[in-house]
Amino acid sequence: MSGLKIVVLAKQVPDTRNVGKDAMKADGTVNRAALEAIFNPEDLNALEQALRLKDRISGTTITMLTMGPIRASEIIREGLYRGADNGYLLTDRAFAGSDTLATSYAISKAIEKIGKFDIIIAGRQAIDGDTAQVGPQVAEKLGLPQITYAEEIIDVKGKEIIVKRRLERGVETVRGTLPLVVTVTGSAAECRPRNAKFTMKYKHARSTSELQNATEDFMQLYNSRPYLKLSELSVNDVDVDHEQLGLNGSPTKVKEIENVVLQAKESKVIGNNDQEIEEMIVELIKNHTIG
C-alpha cells in the first residue's frame, strides 16, 4: 500500500496554568506574549497517532500546520524533532481576533492551498479555550466526515479507517472512509519524546520571518540545507474571502471579561483533635447537612 498523506493541526497555546495580571488586552483578547507558550497537549496526542501510522505504513508523510504568531514556528520544529516531514506556519495580522469559525475558515483554506490529504489529525481541543470546535468546523468547511474523541487509530487499509473513540461512559469503534478529519483526546497514547537525530537535523530550521536577525554564517548554513526552510503562509498566499477572517469573520464577540476573584467565606478553622472534629460533626448533623 502506498503511503498516506497526513496533516497534523497543532496549536501553540499559552500555559493557562500560570496567568499573570497583564495577560489580557483591553479588547478582551488574550495577550499571548505575556505567557509561556507550549505545544497544546492534545495536539501532541494527535501527532503521536500520525507518527504511528507513519511507522506502520511506509511512504507516509506528515505535514505540520499551525496558525499563530511567528514564534509558533516552534510548534513545527517540535513536530519535526519527533518525526514529521515538513510544516507550514499560517501567520498574518489579518487572522488576529479570530473566533473558532474564522480560525477554521483560515485553516481550511490553508489546507486547500497546501494540497490533498488522506487524514487531517488534530487534538480534540486546546487548553486556552477548551472549545473542541476547530476540528469539526475544519471538517465541515472542507466537506469531509469527522471522527472526534479518537483514542486510537486502530487501522488504515486502503481507503478504510478504523478508529476507537473514547466517550463519557465507554468506547465506540467506528469505520470511516478517507479522506477525513480525526480529533484525538488526551486519553490517547502520549507523544514520543524528541528524536536525537531529528533534533540535530532540524534545530536550525526557521520560518522566513524568524531570519530577520540571522548572521551571515547562519544564512550560509540555512541556504545550503533546503530542509531547514519552514514554509510560511500569509493571507495573500491563500485564496480567502477577507470578510470571513479575523474579528470581522467572527460571529461571536467578547462583550465582557471578568477576572475570577476568590470569594473568601467566613471560614471556621477546626483544630486537628477529637473534640473540635466532633463539635463540627454534631453541628453538621444538627443543621441536617449529614445524617
Added chain:
Amino acid sequence: MNNLFVFCEIEEGQVAGVSLELLTKGRSLATQLGCKLEAIAIGHKLDNIVNQVAPYGVDVLHIADHKKLEHYLTLPYTSIIIDLFSKTKPQIALLGATSVGRDLGPRVSSALKSGLTADCTSLVIGDHEDKKADKVYKNLLYQIRPAFGGNIIATIINPDCRPQMATVREGVMKKEIFNNSHKCEIKKIDVESIVSEADFVVSIIERHIEKRKVNIQGAPIIVSGGYGVGSKENFKLLYDLAAVLGGEVGASRAAVDAGFAQHERQIGQTGITVRPKLYIACGISGQIQHRAGMDQSSMIISINTDAHAPINAIADYSIIGNITDIIPKMIAAYKKNSK
C-alpha cells in the same frame, strides 16, 4: 418563528439529564423572550419522548425517528438539524456539552455560519450597544463561560448571526418540572427526504457504553480527594467516609492523573460539575479548574496540611492536618453522634 430550540440527547429511550436541564433553562429564557420552546429528538423508537419533555414546558417537539438514527452519527444528525434550522430560523439553539453536543454543535454552526460558545456556565438575556456602529441590539443571549483555564469569565454574544448557539455541561443548570400538563405539539421530520446514503460514510462497528456506575452528580455528599491524598491506598479512607455518610467519592484531575482514582470520578472544569449539599475536599489545593466544578456546593469542608491552600478560602470549615489522621476521627465522631 425565531423560537428557542434545545437538542435533546436520547440514551436508551431516555432523555439525557443535561437535555432536561437545558429545557428548564430554555423554558425560562423563552418565556422572557416571549417565544416558544422547541425541542429536537433524533433517534429510533421515540414515541415516549414527548411524555418526558412536555412537563418541562416544551411547546413543540420535532421528532426524527428512523432505524438508522438509533445511535448518534455526525453527518445524518447534522443534516437533519441544518434542514430544520434553515426552515424554522431559531434565534437560540442549546446543546449539551457532551461528546455528542460537542461533535454536532460546531459542525452545524460552521454550516450555518452562526456562532457557537462552548461550555457556558450561565445564559442570560441582555442588550448590547455597539458604539462603533451606533447600533443597539435588544435581547441577545449572553453566553457566559470561563476561559483561559478558568482564570477569567467571558461574556460572549453573537450580535448578527442566528441561531445564537451554546453548549452547556451536565449539572451546570438546574432541572425543574415546569407544568405536568403542559401541551406539546409534535412535528415529525421526514428523515428519508433529508438524509442521504453519503451521510452514513462513517458507521459504528462496536459500542461498549457502560451504565452509569458512579452517580457523583446526584450525590448529596461528596468526599473528594486530590494529589495530597498521597496514594491509592489512602483513597480507601475517602471511600470509608463516603460510605458512612452516604455519599460518593470524587477526585481532582491531579489525583486522577496520578492514578489514585478513576477518570469517571473527576470533578472540575474538565470533569463533572457538582453542587452537593456537602463537599469534603481532602488534600485538594483548590486550583481554579477544580473549583469551577464544585464551588456551588452548599457547604465545603477542606482537609489539608497546607493552611494557605486556596481551597480554604472557599471552605466553610478548614481542618489543617493529615487525612490519615483526621478522617478516622470524623468517622468515629459521626458514628458516636448519629442515631
